[in-house]
Amino acid sequence: MEELGQPKYRAGQLGDALYKQRAGTLDEITTLPVALREAMQAQGYTVGLPEIVQAAKSVDGTERYLVRMADGETVETVWMPGGDGGERGDGSEAAVEEETGNGYKRATICISSQVGCAVNCQFCLTAKLGIKRNLTAGEIAGQVAAVLNRQNVKLGSARGVDTPARINLVFMGMGEPFLNYDEFMRSVHLLRAMGIPESRMTVSTSGILPGILQFASEPVRPKLALSLNASNDAVRERIMPITRKWNIAMLLDAVAAIPLGKREYVTFEYVLLGGVNDQPEHAREVLALLAGMKAKVNLIVWNPGPGIDYHQPTQDAANAFHKMLVEGGIPTFTRRPRGRDIYAACGQLKRTVDSDAPAKLVELR
Numbered sequence: 191m192e193e194l195g196q197p198k199y200r201a202g203q204l205g206d207a208l209y210k211q212r213a214g215t216l217d218e219i220t221t222l223p224v225a226l227r228e229a230m231q232a233q234g235y236t237v238g239l240p241e242i243v244q245a246a247k248s249v250d251g252t253e254r255y256l257v258r259m260a261d262g263e264t265v266e267t268v269w270m271p272g273g274d275g276g277e278r279g280d281g282s283e284a285a286v287e288e289e290t291g292n293g294y295k296r297a298t299i300c301i302s303s304q305v306g307c308a309v310n311c312q313f314c315l316t317a318k319l320g321i322k323r324n325l326t327a328g329e330i331a332g333q334v335a336a337v338l339n340r341q342n343v344k345l346g347s348a349r350g351v352d353t354p355a356r357i358n359l360v361f362m363g364m365g366e367p368f369l370n371y372d373e374f375m376r377s378v379h380l381l382r383a384m385g386i387p388e389s390r391m392t393v394s395t396s397g398i399l400p401g402i403l404q405f406a407s408e409p410v411r412p413k414l415a416l417s418l419n420a421s422n423d424a425v426r427e428r429i430m431p432i433t434r435k436w437n438i439a440m441l442l443d444a445v446a447a448i449p450l451g452k453r454e455y456v457t458f459e460y461v462l463l464g465g466v467n468d469q470p471e472h473a474r475e476v477l478a479l480l481a482g483m484k485a486k487v488n489l490i491v492w493n494p495g496p497g498i499d500y501h502q503p504t505q506d507a508a509n510a511f512h513k514m515l516v517e518g519g520i521p522t523f524t525r526r527p528r529g530r531d532i533y534a535a536c537g538q539l540k541r542t543v544d545s546d547a548p549a550k551l552v553e554l555r
Contacts, residue, residue: 194229209383212335214239240332242340252529257302257336259329263322265302265364267333269341270528272296297341298358301333303374304365309396311419312429313463315495316364325365327376334359334381345385357386361393361412368393368401378412388412394459399436402444415457415488416445420467421475429466442479455486455521462511463492468503473514486521493527 191200200222207219216227216237243264244256253269306319338345338357345357359381361367367374378388391412395401405411418438420426427433445456458480462468476487489512492502503511508524515522 194226194233196226200226205383208237209331209335209380210385212239212339212384213237214339239336239339240329242336248529250528254529255337255340257333259305259325263305265305265325265333267302267337267363268300268529269337270298270300272298296356296358297343298360299334299337300360300363301330302363302365303330303361303367303370303377307365308369309366309430309432311396311417312431313419313461313492313498313500315498318497319364321365324370324373327373327380330361330373330377331380331384334386335384357390359386359391359412360415361391362415366396366398368395368398368405371398371401371404375408375411378410382410392457396430396432397436397441398432399440399444402441403447406444406448413454413457414445414448415459416441417461418458418476418479418487419461421472421479425467425472429463438479442483446483450484455484457486457488459488459490461490461492462503462508464501464503464507466500468507468511470510470514473511473518476515477518477520480520486523487515489515489522489524491524491527 191198191204203221204219207213207221211218213219214237216222216231216235219227219237222230238260240260241258242255243258246254248254251271255267255269256264257267258264302325304324305322307314307316308321310317334357343357361374374393378391381391382388388410389412392415393405393412394415394417396417402414402416405414417430418426419430420433420438423433423437426438448456450456458476460467460476480487489508491508492500494500494502512522512524
């Protein structure tokens with residue numbers, strides 16, 4: 191605005207239009223004079239959101255979107271009406287709502303931070319894509335804006351309306367956020383400007399030690415979820431090769447350095463793989479690892495995908511694992527799988543196209 195000879199308040203109007211009103215074109219920003227919009231266009235400025243080009247809807251209401259960026263690259267973003275229970279027990283306002291309900295309708299959006307992923311977790315479909323590039327902060331936040339517009343959500347709206355008034359965000363889509371750290375953190379601030387506080391955001395990391403250490407010093411930060419997924423280094427290295435670089439002890443030491451709020455917990459995600467990490471001895475090792483920490487555990491029954499040589503644990507094994515952790519004093523929750531039938535569940539995002547979709551995709555024109 192200064193370069194265009196405009197007063198500073200015009201910057202506030204522009205920011206409000208981009209992030210609060212989620213404008214899709216310059217012409218929609220009617221708070222700016224026509225002459226100013228024309229001058230911006232003449233200098234090559236454009237406004238736009240990532241484009242939702244395909245959508246699939248699950249029997250449980252979950253929607254998975256193929257989202258295209260300006261350069262044609264695509265990622266997947268997931269809308270989960272009602273959430274998936276991932277916030278329970280972490281001490282946040284979102285957790286209280288999840289546990290008690292307060293009259294508001296809620297939803298969770300799972301967003302991607304990279305095109306593909308470089309971490310190569312052996313049980314995850316996204317790993318098969320490899321890494322193509324990082325997303326920019328605008329592309330990360332833009333996924334949320336595009337989904338909110340599609341769902342006609344007005345953030346902060348009153349009770350009794352048909353659209354969800356409380357939105358939780360999880361950086362658990364495609365990519366490893368801490369391998370795109372600067373853009374991820376910039377997106378957090380853009381999303382706050384959009385009206386979603388950081389207390390309603392959770393970032394999941396596979397265990398990028400430098401990122402965790404930097405994250406601990408952030409004055410404004412989302413909640414942290416560490417993908418533990420194994421109770422010892424031998425098993426974790428087999429299913430998460432990144433463990434060769436940073437082992438469990440190093441990660442736990444880094445997590446312990448994060449200053450937590452009075453009611454805040456660190457979440458440890460644990461994908462249960464049948465016969466691999468779901469036995470009673472593994473539960474006992476998890477209890478030993480997390481002893482004395484302000485920790486909660488989210489158990490995730492593995493979500494299957496083609497070409498991945500694992501299987502789900504039995505229901506009895508999953509229930510026994512859960513029970514042992516709870517009896518050992520660790521708040522533990524088993525997350526509801528959302529959108530498993532359309533490859534929208536945890537570990538299933540793979541830029542699905544019509545040729546390999548498990549359910550009919552709707553092409554958007």
